[in-house]
Amino acid sequence: MNDRKILITGCAGFIGSNLADRLCRKGYSVVGVDNLSYGLASQIPSAVDFHKVDIRDPAIRPLFNGVDTVFHLAAKNCIADCQKDPVETASINVEGTVNVFEAAQRSGVRKVVYAESSAIYEGSTRLPTPETEEAPQSFYALSKQAAHLFALGYARFHGLRLSGLRYFCVYGPRQDYRRSIPPVMSAFIIRLLRGESPVIYGTGDKRRDFIHVDDINDFHELCIDSPLTDGKVFNLGSGTNYSVREIYEHVAALLDSHVPLTFLPDLPGEAQETLADISRAQQVGWSPKMTLDDGLRTMIDFIRKNVADS
Numbered sequence: 001m002n003d004r005k006i007l008i009t010g011c012a013g014f015i016g017s018n019l020a021d022r023l024c025r026k027g028y029s030v031v032g033v034d035n036l037s038y039g040l041a042s043q044i045p046s047a048v049d050f051h052k053v054d055i056r057d058p059a060i061r062p063l064f065n066g067v068d069t070v071f072h073l074a075a076k077n078c079i080a081d082c083q084k085d086p087v088e089t090a091s092i093n094v095e096g097t098v099n100v101f102e103a104a105q106r107s108g109v110r111k112v113v114y115a116e117s118s119a120i121y122e123g124s125t126r127l128p129t130p131e132t133e134e135a136p137q138s139f140y141a142l143s144k145q146a147a148h149l150f151a152l153g154y155a156r157f158h159g160l161r162l163s164g165l166r167y168f169c170v171y172g173p174r175q176d177y178r179r180s181i182p183p184v185m186s187a188f189i190i191r192l193l194r195g196e197s198p199v200i201y202g203t204g205d206k207r208r209d210f211i212h213v214d215d216i217n218d219f220h221e222l223c224i225d226s227p228l229t230d231g232k233v234f235n236l237g238s239g240t241n242y243s244v245r246e247i248y249e250h251v252a253a254l255l256d257s258h259v260p261l262t263f264l265p266d267l268p269g270e271a272q273e274t275l276a277d278i279s280r281a282q283q284v285g286w287s288p289k290m291t292l293d294d295g296l297r298t299m300i301d302f303i304r305k306n307v308a309d310s
């Protein structure tokens with residue numbers, strides 16, 4: 001049993017529920033916050049002390065009493081939705097984040113780990129991309145940058161110990177498969193399991209740095225224990241990338257299913273390539289371990305059990 005209490009915002013979502021699973025298994029006492037605007041209550045482990053509340057609500061503050069580490073993951077995070085509604089994007093991702101920082105500092109929380117995004121690099125062409133290369137363009141990326149600036153303020157004026165995590169394309173069980181255009185791996189697996197033609201937008205040559213949620217959780221655990229992670233932002237990617245077409249080939253080989261692809265017009269505004277410079281995260285003792293095929297197998301198992309026939 002671990003006597004430290006951890007609070008996770010966004011605990012019903014993809015990354016938050018995987019983190020809650022990991023920390024409950026390790027014996028931490030976990031408090032969960034989510035307004036269930038997008039996440040699923042069924043994904044929250046039963047051991048979590050769950051509170052259905054909005055991160056913008058001052059009522060979250062008492063929940064932070066006695067908490068050792070906060071993982072702030074709740075966000076409005078579909079780039080297209082954020083473009084349509086910059087006001088709500090700022091309200092959740094900036095105002096909500098500041099409310100979390102405020103609650104943490106008032107309660108004397110020891111450490112706050114919060115989600116930024118590789119979208120902060122979307123205006124840069126430097127590859128692999130280091131943490132210094134900030135060039136946000138979309139309202140989503142701007143909201144993450146604004147949260148980062150407030151984190152610097154809370155460190156400066158309140159001595160809050162923070163780590164900002166710039167996730168690249170995170171994949172694994174429970175990856176968001178319910179969007180109208182799901183992330184590419186979920187989309188391919190679901191279509192192929194149903195014997196339907198997978199869709200590629202554009203030529204399939206765009207390359208993405210994919211990182212498995214188990215590797216992300218290794219870094220989350222490091223953030224709880226290692227002071228080397230304090231006061232810094234970190235890229236969390238695999239340091240390699242694959243084209244969309246290569247991902248299709250891996251999924252098709254693992255499922256032994258070769259339904260011909262459907263090509264539709266390219267989606268506007270997407271980067272041609274993402275690739276993380278992960279040297280800063282490696283310097284504090286982390287490295288990604290999951291191979292692409294093993295990672296895809298974890299998703300295939302999950303989708304077979306939970307999604308494919310629904």
Ligand SMILES: NC(=O)c1ccc[n+]([C@@H]2O[C@H](COP(=O)([O-])OP(=O)(O)OC[C@H]3O[C@@H](n4cnc5c(N)ncnc54)[C@H](O)[C@@H]3O)[C@@H](O)[C@H]2O)c1
Pocket residue numbers: 009010011012013014015016033034035036037038039040053054055056072073074075076077092096115116117118119166167168169170171176
């Ligand atoms: N998944 C990725 O590849 C990725 C990449 C870069 C950054 N991120 C960031 O990581 C974090 C977690 O992402 P995810 O993929 O797990 O997203 P997700 O959408 O699966 O989970 C987010 C959770 O936040 C909750 N939420 C939204 N608004 C809320 C509010 N106002 N109050 C309380 N709860 C609220 C949702 O209900 C959902 O359960 C987000 O901050 C996201 O921007 C994710």
